[in-house]
Amino acid sequence: MSETYMRREPLRIGFIGLGMMGLPMLENLASHDAFHILAFDTQNAPFDKLATHPAWGTTLTRATALDEFASVEMVITMLPNSVITNAVIAGDADRAGLAGVLAPDSIVIDMGSSNPGETQKLAELLASAGSTLVDAPVSGAVAKARSGTLTIMAGGPDAACERARPVLEKMGTNIIRTGKVASAHAMKALNNYVYAAGLLAASEALLIASRLDLDLTRFAEVLNASSGRNVATETKLNQFIIPGTFAGGFALRLQAKDIATAAALQSLTGIDAPQLNLCNSVWADAISALEPGADNTEIFRFLQQRNEATADS
Template sequence: MSGIKTVSFIGLGQMGRPMAKNLHEAGFRVVGFDASEEARLEAGKSGLIVSNSLEDAIRDSDCIVTMLPNGDIVQDVLVSNDRFLSAHKGALLLEMSSSAPLQTRQLSELVGTHLRVVDAPVSGGVKRAIEGTLTVMAGGSNEDIESSKPVLEVISSKVFSCGPVGAGHAMKSINNYVSGAGVVAASEAVRLGTEFGLEAETIVDVLNASSGKNNATEVKMKQFILNEAFSSGFALGLMSKDIGIAADLAKSLNLNLKNLEETDLMWKRASKEVGGSADHTRMFEFVTTNSDSKN
């Protein structure tokens, strides 16, 4: 278990709670915190130690994991009133939220005299969080990423070292751009085929046996969309946010990526019309509703 014995887990929502539970069951002393009393109560039922105070949760911690909605909240939670100083000097901060890469670099500068920062966002959704088979995209020094592996390997099946601090969050936004574009393409494909007279299930089966196969056709169309369950566990607004991070990164690098821009705009519209809290697989409803010709 290397030198990490106590892990402070900040953010006990749908993703954070099973991740923290897996660390607890692996033998780490896990102290959880969430601003939501309901989330704290649910985590306590899982056998986790839960603190009502963030400062107490990270006090004397060897490793802080943040699993929060965005980088603004991470900075507010840790940097405000220098709360991060409660942790051991030299402790690891594993920033696993979906944050903007340049903001993550700023965070590293703010806390870097006290904490070693590795940004380590994940992909895989709630099901793989429960299984401990998430994919982790890590950014930081080689030494710090190596130090973090005893924790990361409990909650994931694959850990990719992507580069310096910020690289993990850059990779996460790129991944979700491709994922979100795939959901749109698969939804439009089904709309096109069914309008012609094909069966939706047949379309998906053929795509999955052919070169059109992607994550949306494999693990979303039949499981969450065609059966109208819309319960993948990942919000439409979060997907939109992540794609927006990729679009903003492209602009900051002076890149003119038209498909990324269009995908970003489409998910923003869907988030507004369908609702950001809706499951992201409801993009299918947005696509089908807006697919009729206006001419």
């Protein structure tokens, strides 16, 4: 029987980071009365929405500073990158981080897409303070965050991952144990590279098909019924790229960060991956050319603009 159901008292959880993914994840978690949740974000907008949540003011409340997390048993961070995650967990000269605030035997679950090397350092820091880090990045974008059907990878000690599982299961339907701490962040980065490679190939093929005046919807049908099928052809072409809405729900800048993280693993492993370097370069160029809030599906628009510029020169 899981710890959540054996407990007589609700599990005290902290949740830090209420962005596009974090907010719906928290909303799902707060729908279960087995938890008392203290939520933190530097922005007020997420709390304006949370004010209408049935749990608001009872089992879901707002924290205004990190030192309020001294009373929790588990903290979830859902932050954009390792720089911010490091600041929250390790702290700085002006402010203590979670490592200096949490009670012994606490668990920190980093659900962002952090750098595996930085994750390992944070795990060692928390261990020295008597706490444990579980890295648990997610796959599935905003739609699955809202429905609570994310795939969640979990790396870390077995005991900590088992303690975290009942919590993770309220946000995702597929929990995959990946091994030691930082293994989940490494696998997430590599997964997002493989997705990006498929999206890049599909976008390039779509551009060529367009120049040939082919029926793009029919071309997507061919891809999805044939060996060219991948996640991008199944969930991005007809849904967002061909109609030109470019609203896939995953920011291009975040995808570029994940690809860069995967690319950095080459030096760690001694593996040369030319296609990974190509994707890293293309997404870095796209960040410079597109607006800051661009969706990841707009990699197609970037390729289109670049080809039009070449044709005009």
